Every structure is written in structure tokens, then in C-alpha cells.
Amino acid sequence: MKYFQPEIETASREYLHALQSARLIKMVYNCYNNVPFYKKKFDEMGLLPQDIKSIDDITKLPFTVKQDLRDNYPYGLFAVGRDKLKRIHASSGTTGKQTVVGYTEGDIDRWSQGAARALVAAGGKKDDYVHISYGYGLFTGGLGLHYGTEKLGATAIPVSSGNTKRQVQILQDFQSDIICCTPSYAMFIGETLKEMNIDPKTLPLRAGIFGAEAWSENMRKEIEKVLDIKAYDIYGLSEIAGPGVAYECEEQTGMHICEDYFYPEIVDPDTLEPVPDGTYGELVFTCIGKEALPLIRYRTRDITALTREKCSCGRTLVKMLKPRGRSDDMLIIRGVNVFPAQVEHVILSLGMEPNYQIIVDRVNNLDIMKVCIEMSDELFSDSVRHIEETEAKIKGAMQTTLGVSAVVKLVEPHSLPRSEGKAVRVIDNRKI
Amino acid sequence: MTIKQISVFVENKEGRLAEITNVLAENQIDIRALSIADTTDYGILRLIVNDPEKAVKVLKEAKLTVSPTDVLAVGVDDTPGGFAKAIGVLSEAKIGVEYAYAFVTPTVGKAYVILRVNDNDLAAKALEAAGFEPLNQSELFS
Structure with missing residues (x-):
């Protein structure tokens, strides 16, 4: 045939x-x-x-x-x-x-x-x-x-x-x-x-x-x-x-x-x-x-x-x-369509400041999406356990909304790059 | 009878700890005790300083995430079993210890333990009843 x-x-x-x-x-x-x-x-x-x-x-x-x-x-x-x-x-x-x-x-x-x-x-x-x-x-x-x-x-x-x-x-x-x-x-x-x-x-x-x-x-x-x-x-x-x-x-x-x-x-x-x-x-x-x-x-x-x-x-x-x-600005992560706006929506819905950056890499041919979020006084605690609970909560909400898992990383405030006042939201390191 | 501990969020980046402690040095802030809780991605620097209010202010100005917490500082005998005795009191009173760290002072025979517990008042009462004396901020730096 x-x-x-x-x-x-x-x-x-x-x-x-x-x-x-x-x-x-x-x-x-x-x-x-x-x-x-x-x-x-x-x-x-x-x-x-x-x-x-x-x-x-x-x-x-x-x-x-x-x-x-x-x-x-x-x-x-x-x-x-x-x-x-x-x-x-x-x-x-x-x-x-x-x-x-x-x-x-x-x-x-x-x-x-x-x-x-x-x-x-x-x-x-x-x-x-x-x-x-x-x-x-x-x-x-x-x-x-x-x-x-x-x-x-x-x-x-x-x-x-x-x-x-x-x-x-x-x-x-x-x-x-x-x-x-x-x-x-x-x-x-x-x-x-x-x-x-x-x-x-x-x-x-x-x-x-x-x-x-x-x-x-x-x-x-x-x-x-x-x-x-x-x-x-x-x-x-x-x-x-x-x-x-x-x-x-x-x-x-x-x-x-x-x-x-x-x-x-x-x-x-x-x-x-x-x-x-x-x-x-x-x-x-x-x-x-x-x-x-x-x-x-x-x-x-x-x-x-x-x-x-x-x-x-x-x-x-x-x-x-x-x-x-x-x-x-749509990203395709392991076959799933992801818009940066969805990530922002999750962050805002958790009552957090939308200071974030999405970094996409392809590791061993699998897409890995990392969401870096700036630490704030509200999220911070002197206890590692509390911070880990916060990270897990963000991760769970990302999975539910995006339909794909993300690595969540909390970073220091003001550490994410901003160019001309507008944040650089996505860094896609995949060479396709 | 508690003292103020200052916690600072530190990303695991080369030189970061040096930069943060420099901020304190430049502002003449004296560190009495410290501990670092570390994870793969970040650490929490916990400090006992002579002027916590000023420390919070200058660290925030340096765009750091800072959080003050009330903790207990207790003097124990600098002999075998000194710390065990204090912890035993808390254990008997069913008070949970989140973390603890110790330091010594020039006074011979005394060591000090910083305790982060789930209930400061209850812990202070239990320790006092057992003959321990939680210190206040000024005692710590006298």
C-alpha cells in the first residue's frame, strides 16, 4: 500500500x-x-x-x-x-x-x-x-x-x-x-x-x-x-x-x-x-x-x-x-503547551509577587522546565521545613494548572535579570 | 524572656556569604552566634547580633530577605551532660525543638544554647523551673 x-x-x-x-x-x-x-x-x-x-x-x-x-x-x-x-x-x-x-x-x-x-x-x-x-x-x-x-x-x-x-x-x-x-x-x-x-x-x-x-x-x-x-x-x-x-x-x-x-x-x-x-x-x-x-x-x-x-x-x-x-510566547514542554502567563497566574493565585523566570533545558532529550521565583519576606522563614513546604505547594499548583511538572527554585530578591524595566521571562536553552 | 534571631536567605552562589557578612561588618554589627542551615539550592543564615533592629535595616537595604524570630538563649554548664540536661527538660515538657546551636563565651565554665522551639513561653517556664535561666538581649552582650 x-x-x-x-x-x-x-x-x-x-x-x-x-x-x-x-x-x-x-x-x-x-x-x-x-x-x-x-x-x-x-x-x-x-x-x-x-x-x-x-x-x-x-x-x-x-x-x-x-x-x-x-x-x-x-x-x-x-x-x-x-x-x-x-x-x-x-x-x-x-x-x-x-x-x-x-x-x-x-x-x-x-x-x-x-x-x-x-x-x-x-x-x-x-x-x-x-x-x-x-x-x-x-x-x-x-x-x-x-x-x-x-x-x-x-x-x-x-x-x-x-x-x-x-x-x-x-x-x-x-x-x-x-x-x-x-x-x-x-x-x-x-x-x-x-x-x-x-x-x-x-x-x-x-x-x-x-x-x-x-x-x-x-x-x-x-x-x-x-x-x-x-x-x-x-x-x-x-x-x-x-x-x-x-x-x-x-x-x-x-x-x-x-x-x-x-x-x-x-x-x-x-x-x-x-x-x-x-x-x-x-x-x-x-x-x-x-x-x-x-x-x-x-x-x-x-x-x-x-x-x-x-x-x-x-x-x-x-x-x-x-x-x-x-x-x-507559547512553550512546548514534553508535548504540553505552556504559556508564561499560566505560570504567572499560578504565582499570583498563591498570593505571591510575580517576580519569576522560566528556564527550559533539554537534559538527556527530555524537556526540563525550571521556574525561578524570587524569595520575599512573606515566603521566607527561619525554618527549612517551612520553605520546603512552600516550594512543594508551588510545584503542586504548577502541575495542576500546567499539566506538566516544573522544578521550582527560590532565588534571592532582585536577582532575576530585568532589561529596560521589562522582565526577561523565558530562557529557552534547548537547541532544536 | 526571648532574644531576637535574624535569618537571612542565602542563595548557593560563590561569595554570597562573604558579601552578606561584610554588610554587617561595615555597619559595626557584632555577631555573637550563628548557624547555617543548608539545602542543595539555598541556605538560611541565622544570626544572633548585638543590634538586631539595625541588622534587619541594613540587610534589607542590601536587598536581602530577612526575617526576625524570637528564640531562647539558655546558659548551660560547660561540662559533659550540660546540654543533655536542658534538652531533657524540654523533652519531658513535650516541647518540640526545631533547631538549636551553641556558642561559648570567655566566662569559664559556661556555654550558651540558642533554641528554636514551638512554644517559647512554655519552654521558658519549664527551663526556669528546672533551674535554667533564659537570657535576655542585654545579658547576652554584657
């Missing part, structure tokens, strides 16, 4: 253009009629659904940002009632509130097609065992690849994340062919194999699909070595669907976007004007194949470029390059 859906993945540009146009028109009516937020925006701009006649008219449409999801928390942007909803997922927001997304049965089916395309592009077959070590739950990683595996007709092993020695045992005993997880966790599993004196060549594992965080070409080589597999990148975000929005083929020079469902644009993040292919800018998606949460021109904040150059794999779907960074 070379493609999961050759009729789409190798379709002509003309066919895709017609398909995208028809879907955009349908989507715009859905938004106008069923999402008051969009109707209001259209009315303010003097725009009517009938003004959109093809995909080329997409630039007439307004943008949507993460704040819009927050303002309409939790279900305000949904275009369907709960009778049509099939599933909810969520990702962390900036101030404690999560970004909530919904799917109809059709939405899950289309997302699963994307994930199945990714599996096939990574050499997946119907008789494969797919070992899924992404977390299962509100995070889209686990269930996204799980449904993609079932869509393909392969066998899903829903291991979820954690307990690495057990992961290794399952890789050995259950004969997993493909593994799906974050790249840093793949490295960690590889290192665990080494510690356990297991030669990766003795495992049947032949490919891995890794996403949810940025990783470099060097890390790809490392993972390929420690696990003795071929490593593929996958892209997705819950607002659009989840993993499978875009995926790598054997050429590994970018990720093919499922543009029949998720229409991409690259815009200049300052002017919001579209930029030509090959130019880096902010990636924007319009969910032309979504019913429950049909976001129009959603700004992902990921900085990347598109290429429509012919791909040796035969797929005609546009490719996006590896994201180079973000146009906002």
Missing part, C-alpha cells in the same frame, strides 16, 4: 481546487447560520456568505485567534448541538481555562483519515501492530493515532504514556511494528533500551511517527539510531483536529497537509497579508472539512513555509516545512 487515499493524495491541482472551493462555500454558510460569533463578524465587515464563490476568495474572510476560543469558552464557537457532537478534546489555555474543541462523527472520520494517511506514508500496513505511547485523554495525541490506526485497518496497542520499562516489554512481547509518541519520549525509550542492554535490532519495530513538539534533524538521526527505525514527523493541533493535519512521506522534506480538509495559508504575522510559497510566515488554517468547530482562518502561531514543488513520493498535497518557531 503506497497511499491510503490515492484519489486525494495524488489528485490534480484542478480537482483539489474545485473540492476546496465547494467545501469552503458550504463551510461559510454553516458558520454564518450556526455560529453567532461569525455572523456578527461577517455583518461588521459587510460580508455575505454568497460573496465567497471559490477558495480564491478565502482572503476576504476574517481571522480567528485562540483568544476567540477563550472568549467563547467552552462551546460558544460550536456550529452543532450536542445531539450531533461525538467527542470533546481540550488543550491548555493561557490563564487556566482550557481550549475546548468538539467533533461530529464525520469530523472524527476525516481526522482519522488524516492519521491513517500519515501511518501509510510511514510504511504502515493493515497487518501492523501500532504501539501508541501518546497520552490518551483530553490531549488529542493518543486517540488521534488510535482512530487513525483503526481507520487504516491495522491493530492499535493503546499503551499511553509513562512506565517506560513496561513500554519496552510491550515492544518486545507484542511485536509492535510502528510506534507513535513525542520525539523526546522516543529518545527516552531508546535510552531505556540501552540501559536494559536490549539491542534495538532484535525488535520488530521499523518506523516511528513523532509529533506534538519541535525536533531537529539531528534528533531524528539519534532516534533512528537508538531505536533502529525510520522516524517520521507528524503535525496537528486540537483547534484544527489533532495529529494527522499534516504528515511526512519517505522523502522527509516537509509534511503533506490534508488540504482537502484543512486549507493552509501562510501570512505575514504583522501585516496578516499572504506571502508567496517558500516564504516563512505564520501558518493559518481554515477547517473546510469540519462540522462541529469550523474555524475560519485560524492563526496557529507556528512559523513555517509552504512548498508545492513536485514530491518524489507522488503525493500532490502541498507540503509545510518543519515549524521554525512561534509568533507568540
Whole structure:
């Protein structure tokens, strides 16, 4: 099997253009009629659904940002009632509130097609065992690849994340062919194999699909070595669907976007004007194949470029390059989205002064987030026990709000750097 | 009958302790006793000084985190079993000791113990009843 859906993945540009146009028109009516937020925006701009006649008219449409999801928390942007909803997922927001997304049965089916395309592009077959070590739950990683595996007709092993020695045992005993997880966790599993004196060549594992965080070409080589597999990148975000929005083929020079469902644009993040292919800018998606949460021109904040150059794999779907960074301050820590504002929110909620700094390092291929907080008269005590209790309380609150653990370090007052009166909040030492 | 102890938050950085004690030296503050509680990342410097109010003021001016605490200072015999006797009194009265440190003075035969307990009044009464005399600030520096 070379493609999961050759009729789409190798379709002509003309066919895709017609398909995208028809879907955009349908989507715009859905938004106008069923999402008051969009109707209001259209009315303010003097725009009517009938003004959109093809995909080329997409630039007439307004943008949507993460704040819009927050303002309409939790279900305000949904275009369907709960009778049509099939599933909810969520990702962390900036101030404690999560970004909530919904799917109809059709939405899950289309997302699963994307994930199945990714599996096939990574050499997946119907008789494969797919070992899924992404977390299962509100995070889209686990269930996204799980449904993609079932869509393909392969066998899903829903291991979820954690307990690495057990992961290794399952890789050995259950004969997993493909593994799906974050790249840093793949490295960690590889290192665990080494510690356990297991030669990766003795495992049947032949490919891995890794996403949810940025990783470099060097890390790809490392993972390929420690696990003795071929490593593929996958892209997705819950607002659009989840993993499978875009995926790598054997050429590994970018990720093919499922543009029949998720229409991409690259815009200049300052002017919001579209930029030509090959130019880096902010990636924007319009969910032309979504019913429950049909976001129009959603700004992902990921900085990347598109290429429509012919791909040796035969797929005609546009490719996006590896994201180079973000146009906002979001950090990705072990696959979890973390905003500095969330850290500040935790500190303020504990009644402490917001004098803090976040330092991110990658130690043995695992992200470590350290939050340094300046000691104050209120926090200080002559007793080590009391200070340790304070540290534990801060650590617990961080874990609860951020969904990822942080190392908390209390430092002397006025010891954190301030430049031009504005604090330097984040130091990211990861070389990705 | 308590005395003021001053605690200072010290990050584990080279030269930090020297800088802090220099602040006290420059301001003519006399240190009678000290102890350092250390952890991996930081330490707590605990001081008994002749002028705690001035010490707090100058340390705060040097942008340090300072906290004054009431502690007990008790004279014990500088002989084997001297400290054990005082601690035994507190133990019998079921008074918890958070930490303690000792120092000697030129007066031969006497040692002094700084005690941080969970109840100063109760501890002082128990010690007095057993013949110990907690010192006040001026006695400590006379």
C-alpha cells in the first residue's frame, strides 16, 4: 500500500481546487447560520456568505485567534448541538481555562483519515501492530493515532504514556511494528533500551511517527539510531483536529497537509497579508472539512513555509516545512503547551509577587522546565521545613494548572535579570 | 524572656556569604552566634547580633530577605551532660525543638544554647523551673 487515499493524495491541482472551493462555500454558510460569533463578524465587515464563490476568495474572510476560543469558552464557537457532537478534546489555555474543541462523527472520520494517511506514508500496513505511547485523554495525541490506526485497518496497542520499562516489554512481547509518541519520549525509550542492554535490532519495530513538539534533524538521526527505525514527523493541533493535519512521506522534506480538509495559508504575522510559497510566515488554517468547530482562518502561531514543488513520493498535497518557531510566547514542554502567563497566574493565585523566570533545558532529550521565583519576606522563614513546604505547594499548583511538572527554585530578591524595566521571562536553552 | 534571631536567605552562589557578612561588618554589627542551615539550592543564615533592629535595616537595604524570630538563649554548664540536661527538660515538657546551636563565651565554665522551639513561653517556664535561666538581649552582650 503506497497511499491510503490515492484519489486525494495524488489528485490534480484542478480537482483539489474545485473540492476546496465547494467545501469552503458550504463551510461559510454553516458558520454564518450556526455560529453567532461569525455572523456578527461577517455583518461588521459587510460580508455575505454568497460573496465567497471559490477558495480564491478565502482572503476576504476574517481571522480567528485562540483568544476567540477563550472568549467563547467552552462551546460558544460550536456550529452543532450536542445531539450531533461525538467527542470533546481540550488543550491548555493561557490563564487556566482550557481550549475546548468538539467533533461530529464525520469530523472524527476525516481526522482519522488524516492519521491513517500519515501511518501509510510511514510504511504502515493493515497487518501492523501500532504501539501508541501518546497520552490518551483530553490531549488529542493518543486517540488521534488510535482512530487513525483503526481507520487504516491495522491493530492499535493503546499503551499511553509513562512506565517506560513496561513500554519496552510491550515492544518486545507484542511485536509492535510502528510506534507513535513525542520525539523526546522516543529518545527516552531508546535510552531505556540501552540501559536494559536490549539491542534495538532484535525488535520488530521499523518506523516511528513523532509529533506534538519541535525536533531537529539531528534528533531524528539519534532516534533512528537508538531505536533502529525510520522516524517520521507528524503535525496537528486540537483547534484544527489533532495529529494527522499534516504528515511526512519517505522523502522527509516537509509534511503533506490534508488540504482537502484543512486549507493552509501562510501570512505575514504583522501585516496578516499572504506571502508567496517558500516564504516563512505564520501558518493559518481554515477547517473546510469540519462540522462541529469550523474555524475560519485560524492563526496557529507556528512559523513555517509552504512548498508545492513536485514530491518524489507522488503525493500532490502541498507540503509545510518543519515549524521554525512561534509568533507568540507559547512553550512546548514534553508535548504540553505552556504559556508564561499560566505560570504567572499560578504565582499570583498563591498570593505571591510575580517576580519569576522560566528556564527550559533539554537534559538527556527530555524537556526540563525550571521556574525561578524570587524569595520575599512573606515566603521566607527561619525554618527549612517551612520553605520546603512552600516550594512543594508551588510545584503542586504548577502541575495542576500546567499539566506538566516544573522544578521550582527560590532565588534571592532582585536577582532575576530585568532589561529596560521589562522582565526577561523565558530562557529557552534547548537547541532544536 | 526571648532574644531576637535574624535569618537571612542565602542563595548557593560563590561569595554570597562573604558579601552578606561584610554588610554587617561595615555597619559595626557584632555577631555573637550563628548557624547555617543548608539545602542543595539555598541556605538560611541565622544570626544572633548585638543590634538586631539595625541588622534587619541594613540587610534589607542590601536587598536581602530577612526575617526576625524570637528564640531562647539558655546558659548551660560547660561540662559533659550540660546540654543533655536542658534538652531533657524540654523533652519531658513535650516541647518540640526545631533547631538549636551553641556558642561559648570567655566566662569559664559556661556555654550558651540558642533554641528554636514551638512554644517559647512554655519552654521558658519549664527551663526556669528546672533551674535554667533564659537570657535576655542585654545579658547576652554584657
